[in-house]
Amino acid sequence: MTDRLVIVGAGQAGFALAARLRALNDTRPITLVGAEEVHPYQRPPLSKKYLLGEMTFDRLTYRPAEWYAEHDVEVRLSTFVEEIDRAARRIRMQDGSFIDYHTLALTTGAAPRQLPDAIGGDLDGVHVMRSKRDADELAAEMRPGRRLLVIGGGYIGLEAAAVARHLGVEVTLIEMADRILARVASAETADLIRAVHLQHGVSIREKTGLVRLIGKDGRVCGAELSDGSVIDVDFAIVGIGVTPNDRLARESGLDVGNGVIVDAFGRTSDPAIVAAGDCTLLPWNGRHIRLESVQNAVDQAEAIAAVLAGGNIAYDPKPWFWSDQYDIKLQIAGFNLGYDETLVRPGMREGSISIWYFGEGRFLAVDAINDAKAYVTGKKLLDAGIQPDRRVLIDPAADLKQLLL
Numbered sequence: 001m002t003d004r005l006v007i008v009g010a011g012q013a014g015f016a017l018a019a020r021l022r023a024l025n026d027t028r029p030i031t032l033v034g035a036e037e038v039h040p041y042q043r044p045p046l047s048k049k050y051l052l053g054e055m056t057f058d059r060l061t062y063r064p065a066e067w068y069a070e071h072d073v074e075v076r077l078s079t080f081v082e083e084i085d086r087a088a089r090r091i092r093m094q095d096g097s098f099i100d101y102h103t104l105a106l107t108t109g110a111a112p113r114q115l116p117d118a119i120g121g122d123l124d125g126v127h128v129m130r131s132k133r134d135a136d137e138l139a140a141e142m143r144p145g146r147r148l149l150v151i152g153g154g155y156i157g158l159e160a161a162a163v164a165r166h167l168g169v170e171v172t173l174i175e176m177a178d179r180i181l182a183r184v185a186s187a188e189t190a191d192l193i194r195a196v197h198l199q200h201g202v203s204i205r206e207k208t209g210l211v212r213l214i215g216k217d218g219r220v221c222g223a224e225l226s227d228g229s230v231i232d233v234d235f236a237i238v239g240i241g242v243t244p245n246d247r248l249a250r251e252s253g254l255d256v257g258n259g260v261i262v263d264a265f266g267r268t269s270d271p272a273i274v275a276a277g278d279c280t281l282l283p284w285n286g287r288h289i290r291l292e293s294v295q296n297a298v299d300q301a302e303a304i305a306a307v308l309a310g311g312n313i314a315y316d317p318k319p320w321f322w323s324d325q326y327d328i329k330l331q332i333a334g335f336n337l338g339y340d341e342t343l344v345r346p347g348m349r350e351g352s353i354s355i356w357y358f359g360e361g362r363f364l365a366v367d368a369i370n371d372a373k374a375y376v377t378g379k380k381l382l383d384a385g386i387q388p389d390r391r392v393l394i395d396p397a398a399d400l401k402q403l404l405l
Contacts, residue, residue: 004030004031004099004101004102005028005029005102005308006031006091006104006105008107008108009109010034010039010040010075011034011043012040012042012043012109012301013107013276013300014034015063016302017276018032020302021305021308022073026305029072030074031076031101032068032073032075032076033081033099035078036131037077037078038077039061040061042294044294045060046132046134052167053139057132081093081094082094083251086252086270101272102272105276106248106273107275108246108248109245112129112240113238115151115210115213115238119211119212119213120215120220123213123219124218124219125235126213128237138160138237144167145169147172147235148171148234148237149172149173149233149235149237150174151236151237151238152238153173153174153177153179153180153204154180154183154184154239156239157175158173158323159324159325160237166326171201172202172205172233174210179194185336193325196325197325200326208226208227209225214230220234221234244260244279245278255269257281258290259278259279259280260281262282264282264315265303265315266301266315276304277296282300282315291335293321295320296317299315300315300317303315317335318382319333319365320379327370332365332367333365334364334365336365338364340358340360341358342356343394344356345396347371347374348371352369352371354366354367354368354371354375355369362387366379373400377401381403384404386403
């Protein structure tokens with residue numbers, strides 16, 4: 001048995017784990033296994049600058065291919081792991097070969113939910129947005145005057161709608177819930193984001209679900225909606241959330257909920273296996289949650305690397321997120337789970353505003369729209385565990401720096 005670390009999943013978390021170990025001068029053999037045909041890359045720009053043609057793919061990769069050989073990281077691309085043999089400490093690959101491990105890291109990420117075939121999910125022209133291949137296929141569809149149906153009013157759907165409008169595509173977005181962003185943001189944030197999309201010509205239809213996509217010769221050409229209407233569609237983007245890629249963990253008998261259950265050190269129920277990123281269910285404020293973000297994938301993986309290298313510091317999540325739509329930069333500090341109150345604060349510049357979330361009187365998170373000062377202040381407050389003085393928050397003329405004194 002070697003001291004080899006095998007990392008299954010060559011995304012944000014997988015790369016961060018390998019890179020951090022090498023930065024810590026850890027010399028154990030590392031094998032990084034990825035299903036895609038390309039080396040690890042940044043995903044957020046795929047649905048923005050890459051799709052717009054403003055950024056080439058080589059600018060998205062974390063390191064050039066030669067970095068891996070220079071740092072003794074074996075990379076196996078375009079391949080899948082079929083099974084984990086925990087007793088023998090080895091994984092079985094899709095070609096039937098085996099790789100032994102001393103430590104196994106699951107950084108398998110999450111997969112977009114697909115529409116069922118029965119309602120048209122298998123038609124050509126129906127897309128999701130997660131990988132380089134997804135972005136490349138979408139880029140070929142995005143032509144002026146074409147008609148796009150976006151299914152789902154979360155951040156993925158809204159960002160796709162913004163890019164499509166920029167490229168001259170006609171966009172209809174449907175959301176089955178009462179409003180867009182219902183699962184992740186306040187009504188105040190949703191109202192602001194909706195208004196911007198309407199200004200840019202997006203047709204947003206809330207409380208409207210999809211009955212079925214209509215196909216002709218195997219390709220989508222229309223959609224029947226829950227309000228009884230039928231619309232013409234040239235292509236569709238499905239943005240109805242993601243599911244953790246936890247099959248390997250589940251089938252090998254690891255503890256799994258809505259993701260691979262880990263402790264504050266990234267350890268699974270098997271001491272030889274750790275996990276990081278979107279596939280995990282991690283401890284936070286007395287409960288287990290999933291954090292679907294680049295920041296968490298990187299920070300959690302780097303914390304695990306430090307533990308593997310001999311450290312003993314638990315990972316304390318400090319969530320932050322962002323979304324770029326048109327000329328809006330939405331920055332989110334904290335996690336608004338369980339909020340029961342919001343406070344809206346106008347920013348100092350035109351078009352800037354922030355929404356502050358509270359739960360049982362405690363500050364939880366802030367949504368800052370074109371308001372970097374509110375974002376930075378909120379993040380510092382959360383990191384320091386400081387409760388903001390509401391008298392300052394409700395006074396738009398007050399300097400937010402007062403909250404940190």
